[in-house]
Amino acid sequence: MSNNIKNNDYLNERSGLPKSLQDLLDKYPREVWDGNINLGNWSQFWLGRHELLRELGNSLKYVVHQYRDGMIADKKFMELFPERFNLTLSQLHSHHSVEDNHIFPILYNKSGAFRYGFDLLESDHEIIHNTMDNSLALAQKLVNEIENKKHDKLKYTIESFSKENDFLIKLLYNHMIDEEDLIIPLVIDRGESIFGLGH
Numbered sequence: 001m002s003n004n005i006k007n008n009d010y011l012n013e014r015s016g017l018p019k020s021l022q023d024l025l026d027k028y029p030r031e032v033w034d035g036n037i038n039l040g041n042w043s044q045f046w047l048g049r050h051e052l053l054r055e056l057g058n059s060l061k062y063v064v065h066q067y068r069d070g071m072i073a074d075k076k077f078m079e080l081f082p083e084r085f086n087l088t089l090s091q092l093h094s095h096h097s098v099e100d101n102h103i104f105p106i107l108y109n110k111s112g113a114f115r116y117g118f119d120l121l122e123s124d125h126e127i128i129h130n131t132m133d134n135s136l137a138l139a140q141k142l143v144n145e146i147e148n149k150k151h152d153k154l155k156y157t158i159e160s161f162s163k164e165n166d167f168l169i170k171l172l173y174n175h176m177i178d179e180e181d182l183i184i185p186l187v188i189d190r191g192e193s194i195f196g197l198g199h
C-alpha cells in the first residue's frame with residue numbers, strides 16, 4: 001500500500017469519509033444495511049467486533065471519568081481500571097492486526113477505485129497506535145502515583161490521562177464509522193464471496 005494520504009484526510013483532520021470515497025455509500029446508505037442479503041457471516045462478525053470495541057471504550061471512559069470526578073476512590077478505581085484498560089488495548093491490537101494483515105490486503109486488491117480508502121484506514125491505525133502509546137505511558141504514571149499515594153500529583157495526571165483517553169476513544173470511534181462506511185457498501189455491492197472473506 002502506498003503512503004499518499006492527502007493532508008486533510010488524516011483521521012484527526014477529516015470528518016467522515018472523503019467525498020471521493022462515498023459513491024457506494026450514497027448508493028447503499030446505513031438505512032439499507034440491516035438484513036441486506038449480501039452481508040453474511042463475515043460482515044456480521046466484523047461489525048460485532050466493532051460493537052465490542054465500542055462497549056469496551058465506553059466502559060473504560062466511564063470508570064476514568066468516575067475517578068477523575070471523585071465519584072470513586074483509589075481502591076475501587078484500581079479494582080476496575082487496569083483490567084478494562086488492558087483488555088481494551090489488547091482487543092484493539094488484535095483487531096487491527098487482523099485487519100492490517102488479512103482483511104485490508106484482500107479487499108485492497110479487489111476494491112478498484114476505493115483503494116485509497118485502504119491507505120487511509122491503514123494510516124488511521126498508525127495514528128490510533130501512536131495515541132495508544134501516549135495513553136499507555138500516562139496510565140502507567142497514573143497507576144504508579146496511586147500505588148505510591150502521590151495525591152498532590154495525581155490530580156494533574158488523571159486530568160491529562162482522561163483527556164488522552166477520551167481522544168483515543170474518539171479517534172477509534174471515528175475510524176470505525178469510516179471503516180464501516182467504506183467496507184460495508186463494497187461488500188453489499190459485490191458480495192462477501194468475491195473477496196473470499198471468512199475462508
Ligand SMILES: [Fe+2]
Pocket residue numbers: 096099121125175179
Ligand atoms: Fe480498523
Ligand SMILES: [Fe+2]
Pocket residue numbers: 050095099176179
Ligand atoms: Fe475495524
